[in-house]
Amino acid sequence: MNARMTLLFAGVLLAAVPAAGGNALPKPVRDPRIAALVARIDPARLLADDERLVAFGTRNDFSDTSSTPTHGVFGARDWIVKQFRAIAATSDGRMTVALDTYVQPKTPHTPRAVTESSVIATLRGDEPGRIYVMSSHYDDCDGDCTDGKGFAPGADDNGSSVAAVLEAARAMARMHFHGTIVFACFDGEELGLWGSNHYARELAAEHAPVLAVLNNDVIGNARGGDGSYEPMVVRIFSQALPLGTIDARVNAIGSENDSPSRELSRFVAEVTPVYVPGFSVRQIFRDDRFLRGGDQESFQNAGFSAAVRVTEVHENFRHQHQNVRVENGVQYGDLPKYVDAAYLARVARMNVAAIAALALGPAAPGNVQMVLEHLGYSTTLRWTKAADAAGYEIVWRATDAPQWQYARPVGDVLVATVPVSYDDYVFGVRSISARGLRSVAVYPEPVRIHVAPPKGSSLP
Numbered sequence: 091m092n093a094r095m096t097l098l099f100a101g102v103l104l105a106a107v108p109a110a111g112g113n114a115l116p117k118p119v120r121d122p123r124i125a126a127l128v129a130r131i132d133p134a135r136l137l138a139d140d141e142r143l144v145a146f147g148t149r150n151d152f153s154d155t156s157s158t159p160t161h162g163v164f165g166a167r168d169w170i171v172k173q174f175r176a177i178a179a180t181s182d183g184r185m186t187v188a189l190d191t192y193v194q195p196k197t198p199h200t201p202r203a204v205t206e207s208s209v210i211a212t213l214r215g216d217e218p219g220r221i222y223v224m225s226s227h228y229d230d231c232d233g234d235c236t237d238g239k240g241f242a243p244g245a246d247d248n249g250s251s252v253a254a255v256l257e258a259a260r261a262m263a264r265m266h267f268h269g270t271i272v273f274a275c276f277d278g279e280e281l282g283l284w285g286s287n288h289y290a291r292e293l294a295a296e297h298a299p300v301l302a303v304l305n306n307d308v309i310g311n312a313r314g315g316d317g318s319y320e321p322m323v324v325r326i327f328s329q330a331l332p333l334g335t336i337d338a339r340v341n342a343i344g345s346e347n348d349s350p351s352r353e354l355s356r357f358v359a360e361v362t363p364v365y366v367p368g369f370s371v372r373q374i375f376r377d378d379r380f381l382r383g384g385d386q387e388s389f390q391n392a393g394f395s396a397a398v399r400v401t402e403v404h405e406n407f408r409h410q411h412q413n414v415r416v417e418n419g420v421q422y423g424d425l426p427k428y429v430d431a432a433y434l435a436r437v438a439r440m441n442v443a444a445i446a447a448l449a450l451g452p453a454a455p456g457n458v459q460m461v462l463e464h465l466g467y468s469t470t471l472r473w474t475k476a477a478d479a480a481g482y483e484i485v486w487r488a489t490d491a492p493q494w495q496y497a498r499p500v501g502d503v504l505v506a507t508v509p510v511s512y513d514d515y516v517f518g519v520r521s522i523s524a525r526g527l528r529s530v531a532v533y534p535e536p537v538r539i540h541v542a543p544p545k546g547s548s549l550p
Contacts, residue, residue, distance in 0.1 A: 124450065154238070356530075
């Protein structure tokens with residue numbers, strides 16, 4: 091064996107050996123309750139809902155003055171409300187449906203003031219202090235987003251996501267969850283994230299405990315305009331650290347890739363293949379696509395930093411923000427025939443699995459800290475107790491690794507030490523429920539303080 095082959099072989103062996111003091115990251119448990127919810131997602135029903143939204147002709151905000159029960163943005167809104175109310179009737183009174191309505195003033199880019207009206211369905215959980223949001227937007231856009239006169243089908247952008255939110259609500263309404271789940275269909279996304287901005291600011295003013303936001307936008311097809319096709323992959327875009335936190339301290343402690351959004355993205359990527367076999371999440375460590383944006387930004391800007399965007403793996407820009415037409419034999423426009431019901435169902439199942447795992451699982455540990463007491467070869471972490479946690483687990487990864495690699499359960503303690511140097515790895519702590527469900531991992535805040543862990547709370 092030559093020297094080059096020896097090095098390659100050695101690299102494989104080293105990569106396969108867990109870091110000292112831990113085991114390879116365990117596969118998430120498959121909770122039969124969550125599996126049953128995922129199994130309720132019906133591709134035919136998703137497609138039928140999408141086609142019904144398209145039948146309104148346009149959902150452009152500026153079709154408000156011409157809306158009827160069968161046409162325009164408010165006709166579509168009222169149909170969405172009707173669907174949610176039918177779903178709420180199955181929830182034993184735990185789901186409520188409301189409109190978040192206000193008047194958006196004229197802007198330099200719009201012809202007049204316009205009424206915005208988002209649909210919010212809230213499935214109340216059994217415990218306070220935990221809110222999880224699955225969102226979409228129901229307004230659409232043709233070649234001109236501000237006249238409200240054209241035919242704007244909006245089948246993929248964003249009828250696909252509204253159909254997924256409705257179907258997720260149908261699947262989940264009958265079950266009791268620890269956390270509260272909000273199913274949101276926002277208005278005004280295409281013109282400046284108007285509806286979600288208004289709603290997120292309201293939540294922030296109420297100090298609502300929004301712990302995670304999965305914003306779905308353009309999730310109905312896996313075939314791109316360049317011919318790329320990956321039917322078993324979805325993208326999740328996640329923000330780095332919130333604005334105003336990128337400073338010398340971030341560089342010093344190496345937390346630039348461990349924002350709440352990134353930890354949420356990792357959680358979804360880990361849970362997805364357990365409940366949607368063969369389907370995977372491609373994590374894009376970026377807030378959104380270039381030249382684009384989405385409603386997750388409204389939550390981030392309001393201070394709810396655990397917010398990500400879910401979108402199809404490849405996009406076809408001939409089918410977005412285009413007037414329906416044929417030019418040189420090429421079809422333009424966001425038409426239902428370009429929505430793949432099977433792919434849309436996989437993305438909806440991914441959302442249900444992730445939201446259910448969050449809302450049925452334990453809360454994340456609070457006030458997680460890494461104790462910097464002295465130079466050494468181990469790492470001590472401490473945290474405060476989390477609701478529904480039967481124990482806790484320390485996870486870590488190499489500083490250049492995108493995913494958690496190693497884990498060590500530490501029991502029902504609030505301080506623990508692992509024999510791994512904090513100089514060489516990134517650490518996190520997550521809760522474990524009695525059923526084995528994990529919370530999102532929490533990145534520790536380094537603190538310089540002397541701590542004497544209680545006897546029996548540290549690992550050798």
